[in-house]
Amino acid sequence: MKTFSFFPKICLLLFVTGLLTYFKANAKVLTLAQADSLKRVLKGKVTPVNQVNTLLLLSEYYLLRNGELQSDLDSASTLAEDATRMSVINNLHPEYVKSLYLRGCILLEKGLRKEGKLLIRKAYGFAKLYNLPEQKGDFFEKEGHLIEQDEYHIKQKIKYYRKAILYFAQANAYDKEAPARQMLGDLLIIDNQKDQALKELNAALVAFQKAKIPDTQGVYKLMASIYIQMGKYDKALENSISAVKTAEYLKDSSLQMSSIYNTTALVYYYLKQEKPAVDYWEKALVIAKKYQEKSYIQMISGNIITAKARINDYKGALKDLIFFEKKYAKDLSAEMIGRIPYLYLNIYIGLREFDKAQQHYQKVWDIFSTLTPEQAYYKFYLNSITRYLVETHQYKKAYPLLLDYEKIAIQEKNYLYLSLAYQNIYKADSALGRLQEAIEHLKLYKVASDSLLNIEKAKQLINLQVKFETEQKDKNIQILQQKTEIQNSIIQNERVLKVNIIAGAVILLLLLVISVSRYRLKQKVNLQLEKKQAEINQQNDLLKKLLNEKEWLLREIHHRVKNNLQVVISLLNAQSAHLNNQDAIVAIQKSQQRMQAISLIHQKLYQTDGLSTIDMRWYIAELISYVKEYSNFKQKITMDYVLDDVTLDVSQAVPVGLILNEVINNAIKYAFPNQSNGVIRICLQLDEQNFVHLGVRDNGIGLPDDFLQHTSESLGVNLIYGLAEQIDGNVEITSDHGVKVKIVFPLHKELVNV
Template sequence: MIPDLLAGQEIKTKTAFNEAAAKLAILKAGPEKVDVLVNLGTYYLNLPGEVKTDLNTALRYQAQGFALANQIRYSQGIAKALILQADITRESGDKPGSEKIYNQAIGYAGKHHLVNELARAYAAKGQLYGNEGIDLDQKIKYNKQALKLYRQAGNRLEEGNSLNNLGDYYNIKGQAAYAITLMDSSLLAYKAVDFKELQGVYNNLCIANNSLGNLAQALKYGLLAEKTAEQLGDTTLQRSSINNHLGLTYFYLRNDPKALEYWTEAEKIAEKYKDPNYILTIVANITTALVRMKRFEEGTSILIKTIKKFPPQDVQMKLRIPYILFNAYYDIRAYAKAEPYYQQLLKFHHDLPKDDPNQIYLYRSIIKKMVHEKQYSAVMVYLREHEKQSLEQKNILALSQLYRLWYHVDSAQNKPWEAIAHYKSFKRLSDSIANSEKTKQMAGLEIEYQTEKKNKDIALLSQKNQLQQVRIESDERTRSLFIGGLVVVMLFAGLIYNRYRLKKKSNLILEQKQKEINEQNELLRKILGEKEWLLREIHHRVKNNLQIVISLLNTQSAYLDNDDALIAIRNSQNRMHAMSLIHQKLYQSDNLAEIDMDWYIKELVDYMVECFSTDRKIQFELHTESIRLDVAQAVPLGLILNEAISNTIKYAFPDGMKGKVLISLLMKDENDCELRIADNGVGLPAGFDADSSDSLGMSLMTGLTLQLNGEIDMWNEDGLILNIRFKKHSELSPETVNQINN
């Protein structure tokens, strides 16, 4: 039995995808089918990488869902499909196109009061913007709108997602304390709906607490993120982020080996998912640890090698690379090599806004260089700006490092009291970061986490031991069964060999018969080819003979003075040309049995217009479908068309009158064809009776209609309308064959 899929439920695994695809095959047209189609499209959109075929498949599911939602007037489905289309367009790199579709989705959801879909559209539109400057402000703005709407709808799960995202964005903006407040609210919303996948919000809390220097809290949430991810079997790129920030926490705690351990694992995951930004971020972190461990050459070489392979794309990474290399070269007193990187940092300092969170790194580098060059007066401005920004961000770690630098500046300027004050501030903050209570708390966290891991390992080993014992017992039973089975196999071997000989003999007989069949088939193919050639040649000869007769009649007309005889010859020529066209098309076509009447009518009309020179006087309008008729029906229909068009040209528009003729040949039902020739001419004379008419053309059309087993009607309506209905031959019936032969 296939499990039910909740509307809007995200498909994250291949198993869930297979279940959804199986359910799709049995679902009837309705809202649930639309939701499943949208979910399948979202699955392909979220697959790792930006593979074009995945995006095309996602778009195919989206189009099916959108079409069905429109068909059944399912407004929520229409909004969901529009948002998915915008997401796919954004992923393909078309930002203007995706923004247009997001606005369409926002307008539609707002008009139909779809609060959840409107919130989803705002949040998704925020993804169009980056994580820097004005872009980040726009992203925050749209996510705030989404949060407000999710709260209005009472959607606690999406409220938790929005709060978590906003926390992440405010942390990037440099407001880590506010970010933590948002993430705490996010946890409350998640727990209210018993949401288990909390590793993302724990990871964000680890990042924010690291920014503030709350290393005990950072370690707590980092370990919680790792533990939750392991329990849920999370193998996504998020594991790389968790390991990366746990490594950063251990780096701040000056436990470089532990930091390297986590970063190495984070790099493996990032390489598996081929994410260049993550790879570059983690390698930059590894470099800082290696440089601090005095493995300078190793650290700088892997960073420079990675930069060449994955050039930095965002401002933060473009700034961070020269920051790491400048400080690395300065630490080993290679000042000349450090200078180009310092100039890059100085340019960033002038280009970035004063309140940009990245200015802290720039201030630190500028202060370091100025202190080395003894520019004590000039450095005071940067010390104060660094202090101001660190206090605004409540970044204890940055403040601690700043006051240590300030202490050295005061000491160099012979300001003992200021030096003591700044040293006290440095000690107070550094002790706050690494006080004994926090150290115990962190040690306890690590012990608790490691103990839990060891207990799991012990349970796993016990399970493996039991499995090993079962395997040994199974091997013994297998050995006994094998000996008994060997005897049985030997008995069967003789029987199988005997069967093999019989089968081989049968195969030889079958091969001989197959050879005979192949020879017969080849002979039949040759006969068929010859018959097709002969039939094509017959059509060619018939066409040529008709053309010869037309030419003979044309020659004969040169010796006649009687107008009635000339008209009769001209009419006969037109009728023969109508039949000639059919045979010409048949011998030129691959299909020797049927003719395309759409092509035929166009060719016949062009010929008649040319013959009567009516191209300026009478306009012909054709509405014909590509209907294929066999010769038995094509010939009489062609002659009917010839007679009807001739009569229209001759009699419908007297005295140079201009007019219009509409010719249509359409399928009305499965096999019902309707030929209609309508003009806006003078129409039939009053009292005209088709049945008692002695007109040859009218008699021909009536007789040919009977040959088609059809019905003919004509009436005046703003001119004359001639209507013929008949059934198309679905196959060559015996009657049809007789008609062709005759």
Template sequence: MRNALFLRRKGSGETIGVTLPASAMLKHFSVTLLLFCILSNGIAQDKATATIPELLQQLRAASGQQARASLLLTIADAYILKPGEEKKDLDSAGRLISQAIELNKSIGSNELTGISLIVQSKLYREQGAREKGRASAQQAIVWADQYHLMVQMAYAHAEMATYYTWEKVEELDPKIKHLQVAADYFGKSDRVEMKARTLEHLGDCLLVKGDDESALTVLHQSVDLYKLAGVAEMHGVYDLLGGLYASLGEYKEGLRYGLLAVKTMEQVTDTSTHWLAIYNSVGLIYNRLNDFSEAVAYFKKSARIAEKFKDSAALRLVWGNMAVGYQSLHQLPQALQMIQQVKRSFHPQDGDPISVGFFHAAFGIYLDLKQMDSARAYLRRIEHIHQLLPADHPRNSFYYYVAIRYNLAIKDFTKAGSLADSLRNFAERVHLKRELERSHFYKFQADSALGNLSSAIRHYQQYITVKEATLGEATQRQINRLKVEFQTEKKDSDIQVLQHEKQEKEVQLQQAGLRFKLIVAGIVVLLLLLVLLYSRYSIKKKSNRLLLEQKQTIDSKNESLELMNAAQQKLLEEKEWLIKEIHHRVKNNLQIVMSLLNTQSSFLESAKAKDAILQSQHRMYALSLIHQRLYQTDNLAVIAMRSYIGELVGYLREGLQKPGKIHFVLEVDDMTLDTAQAVPIGLILNETITNALKYAFPGTRAGLITVRLNKAGEDLLRLEVTDNGVGLATGIDLLDSNSMGMNLIQILTRQLEGELRFSRHGGLSVEVVFPLTVPPEGPSAQPASEQPTAVH
């Protein structure tokens, strides 16, 4: 069962607002600068640039009715947003709004009218007059729509969203709808940061609704917009993404975004209760990854924040998580101490489903301590809750866990095996992967003890299959690397871990040679397998053709013809399966070689050697991507170039990160090419883009790399990679270069039967024009149907 601490970020009743410098308003006398309107429920605005006394001083010096009306609304908004505002502050805001409305009667500004309605709505909401506030927000929406005020429309819908709560099911959809409209209008009015914050809140609401896929899309859009706007405070959206990925079982991504949330939060020195939820979330992910030491460390950080803010409810939950962590570390006295602290403050009740998590943790600790009477008492309390819950309620897994473990401990293996079967049926019915994995493991233990060896082996194999599907070895290595990378950026790096890694290097170096030999042997075996498969396929094809000819001679009836067509279709399906399997195995072996090269590079000190290995990895990735796409599509002969080039460019961009911002623009026609042309194109792109990233933009220089693949005439294609970097020094002839990359590009160009050209205007352009080979099936090349794609 997922043991999580659900701590929502502040927002359901808290409001955060914006003011703009009055000096700017006085200078331009324009209400278009008053884009300070209110968003609540966690959506912040433009940061205030002046205090209330400063704004009042500016109001006294202001001349002109429009500037004064704008300042009056700005000051009213500041009073409403004042932390811990009192009744007198809200009364002052009300008087200022009335004065602004009165001034605007002679001005007649539609923009000021829209702003005043939104500020009035917020005031009503802060005063508790929610019906009046809702009516004012609705009036602001109607007004903005009538006069086509996009900015006011965005803020009005955002304000209206605050009148709906995610805690009520019937109000969640209207809240989501208003946030979607607000985000759309923020985008149309080029309010990038405000659109990002609105999408962050929208993603949070979609998570509550259970629409994980839409939430994932929206939250990633929010991240991209935050980066585009140059916003540093992104720990909130990173935390949401971390929790979402973890709940989907993608722990690598969950940990990556969780650590990004921690890193960002510590860099911006956020002192809110965000720390409490984020530290706890990262601890839960580490717990699911069986890194219990790290989990307990983060739970302790979360507990310190809960104690600081005197949040007793959160503290009880964090204590419970710490108890489970200590138990997993076999530090049972500490685990028992934590569970007793929770018991003293929580007072769990029999028959209360909320208490089942505490009962489960207490049972496990007492069972490990061999205090069977206490463990049995908690088992009975959990069984009582199980009998009260619906059959498919997720909390029922608590009962199965404790009942199986108890019967294994008292050596009643028959009952333990029966309960493991019940847990498996329950997990399959409710779609709980973790519980399905554990059910097979418990069944393996019970069958092993009973001597049912064949059944035990079968369930252990199923346990391994489910476990590897959830978190494979490659994923685990990536997670460990992310953990080390994060730790090395902190001042208090774990020196002991680094020393331990240093000691292991000698052993790993000795093993590296053996691994390389095994890989070579594996490739040879794979080639032999490919020859064998092709030979078997040829023999079957020949035999089937002879059989079809005999059938046509013996029986020319329609029934025989149908039988022959069915046999032929079966052969075609077998052929496609075999070819897909070949591509799949080739792709897997290339990935293994890439992984080994990556491991080998970590032991090399020579920068040239590391660079050579990195280039080899990129070339292998370009090849493996071809095979991956071949076995994932129905057409085994052609490659969709637009998506292939997009994914290849994304991989190269991530693998060769630069200090400066390097933007990519892809102008690729919607076309499919056969592998004979797709492979050279992929390798040429790998060499040219890698060269541009490494040498065209030295230091932190920013720039643009454009990749084009389109028609150059009748039956001709043009592949072009252009950068606006520093270019080449005078006198350098690339065609005479002896570099491996340049030689490889020339060889690949000849393979394409094309012509290689270079241009040095404003950077460097590499162009290959070559004849089009029509793929075996489907269209060869189609005109572009979309605008160029920008990759940042």
């Protein structure tokens, strides 16, 4: 093949049609100029520029074709040389420089590095001579690509890509600027310039949009990785889901999907959402196995084992780890060789098998001793070492390491690591007798835990999918329209060829008119539907926002009330440890019990969907369990209860809980003085008139003969009457073979109407 003009036209049309089919089958995105060049050739509008661009496109096709066949490189070289000759004949400067670059890349692919670099530098000389900014950018992009990607050359590599982007932006070559900015963002991540990397990746998204290229999943994945490192998991999750959605929409089946799923899983893992994390890791593992990428397979398998250990499935994690180690014993990567002792150590700590953990601890310590705080695995090994030392009561040795771990967590603003650090420091302080420091670190642990799993982030996790789809709606429509346009263009071009062969130009024209007419009609209908859908979505978004705000506020109130009560209980407990007066200690303990009765209600409220009502069957069972545990009574006392399905709101549930706490504790304390077997029976029923009957009865010694119900000076009795009055209840206390307390009160009208 000497020149383009020697191609028989029918052979060229068939070849180009086949090429378009190949691009379609392999989801390769053509630039607008390339697609236009091919369409013009198919329509017979073959100008010299179109001829040269088509030759360049065909040459690039053979160069990038799967496999490394010499025949493909020879075909690519012949086509590129024809493009060079035609560019010279027709005085086409940009196309001439492009052909030189392409020929240089072909030589590099053949292994002729010296000749290839010389030809690329020659192309750059002509690009400067003819003042072609896009072609200048091509040179720096190719030079940057050829530089080694290691710590000694990373700065120079970044410098070349910045120059390339500058020229691509000057030429409005968005199809080249976009991937160059994506590559620059990746390099900046490696060079630990996270803020600059985010800036470049955001600019890459804009360039991809201007170039009308939808393949942005790689950009979103890189942004998610940066936000993971910065500890901004809400933004990391948003970007990782964008990467997944974009890739799945474009049916990306490359190895990149494994990396995208892995990154998404990591975000969920750091947010303590283990189930979706494992689901995404399993997807990533399927793709890694498909491409037989051993490094990916080993890394993801290790991540799944770590997640199982996190949810306390230590036996399952140990089984998987043993199988994994046997299967890949001969092919373990350097990373996994160091990671396996770390996994065994964490699993055996979880299983409380410290004798087996000890040998792996020594291996982990030996590896840890060679690391510096700047290295990625330093904090993971440090966490496992401190965890082992705390669990084996080596608190003095653990303490300085824990402070080091705290420092790293604060620097990274990582609340997961920070909560783990404060939890272990609190244990160490308690064991070493540093009570004041223990209380302070316990408070810090709760703050870190709240910051990691606060209600706002929980709401984000639940609604992020809906939010993402709403925010990305316009973008998805644009992507769909673009893909539809490309597919329709390919279909139309294929029809042109068939019609030219079978029926001629007249039938082709008719088909084109019909296709355009149907397309316009479809566009009008779609536009109307989109407007209606936008109105509906706007109303739904407003309602969701109002509802979510209300639920968030109520849940936050219950959460804070519960936490504050727990802090007060802890403070009272700490205070009682320093008291010698038995009456004061008993009074504090009673106060703690009453606060716990209230705390259980608020705990249930913020953990469930119902934010104002309590299931009393659950609550009474929990309260009895707490009283048993706290009282630690030695008598053989049986707790028996008959409970209807009764639901109370907070204003009634709190007094009922306090009444039950008083009555049950009094029965345990006074009803059975002779260590005899005793029974305390609790009954809760709702009658047809919506009156609640609450009864507590014991078979103990009963009340003294001179007991006066209404004049008793007992705080407990007065408290019972006072609380019953709050719920408009009637109290009846009788003594007959034991004490029976019965309270009848009306159910709130709001609950009656539900």
